[in-house]
Amino acid sequence: AQSVSQHNHHVILSEAASLELGCNYSYGGTVNLFWYVQYPGQHLQLLLKYFSGDPLVKGIKGFEAEFIKSKFSFNLRKPSVQWSDTAEYFCAVNIDSWGKLQFGAGTQVVVTP
Amino acid sequence: DAGITQSPRYKITETGRQVTLMCHQTWSHSYMFWYRQDLGHGLRLIYYSAAADITDKGEVPDGYVVSRSKTENFPLTLESATRSQTSVYFCASIGTLDTEAFFGQGTRLTVV
Known part of the structure; x- marks a missing residue:
């Protein structure tokens, strides 16, 4: 079965x-x-999406993600977080022609002032 | 208002009762989906639909029924609610397969 793994369940920074x-x-x-x-x-x-082309994708609110095909990875980055970035972040993959999404378990990010 | 709306936003029901969650979108999107969100599982697909009168099961369909008689509506029915169906339910839609999914505000369902 296909799966999506998010490495961190809870991040505080x-x-x-x-x-x-x-x-x-x-x-x-x-x-x-x-x-x-x-x-x-x-x-x-939606923060950002990758369908094809440049593997470095820029999204909203200063987020970016890099698709590394050889590593089956799509890591999300932000150089400098703000308190307002406190949220839960989900990675999702679409692998079929029906638009169905497979989600990771999510990462709860807490940004302290 | 344009967009995707779910109703009710909150619902408490008793075990064994039938309950229907509504989803309405104003974009005439072809594809619609129901996901449930549970701690530690992310979102899991319950049912999806590619067009009116075309529906199919997702990852966790047991205990749920859907219909899609009109493009804009995609109701989800719990035929006989169980406590394990306590969850937050999200409806989503996609216009074409080269775009992202748009999500409704969610329905928090508690089965007591």
Whole structure:
């Protein structure tokens, strides 16, 4: 079965620190990759996506992610986090022609002032 | 308002009761999905639909039923609610397969 793994379940860091969240998937074919963010009490919002082309993807709010095909990874980064980045972050993979998403378990990020 | 809306936002029901969660989107998106969110599992797909009258099971379909008689609506019914179905349910839609999914605000369901 296909799977998506997020390495960290809970991350606590201070404002201005750098953030990197790991995501690995277990499918060998063509994939579409996504990072979604869920702020407390809210729905999922797209941070960024990769379908093809440049493997370094820029998203909203200063986030970026790098697709490394050989490592089956799509890690999310932000050079300097803010308190408002406190949220849960989900990596998701689409591997079929129906648009279905396979999600990782999520990483809860807490940014302290 | 344009977008994808779910109702109710919160629901408490008793074990054994039937409950229906509603999802409505105004974009005429072809693809619609129901996910449940549980701690430690992320989101898991319950059912999906590629168009009106075309639905299929996802990863965790047991105990759920869907229908899609109109493109804009995709209701999810728990035929006989169980405590294990206590969860947050998200509806999502995609217009075309080269775009991202848009999610509703979620329905927090508690089965007592």
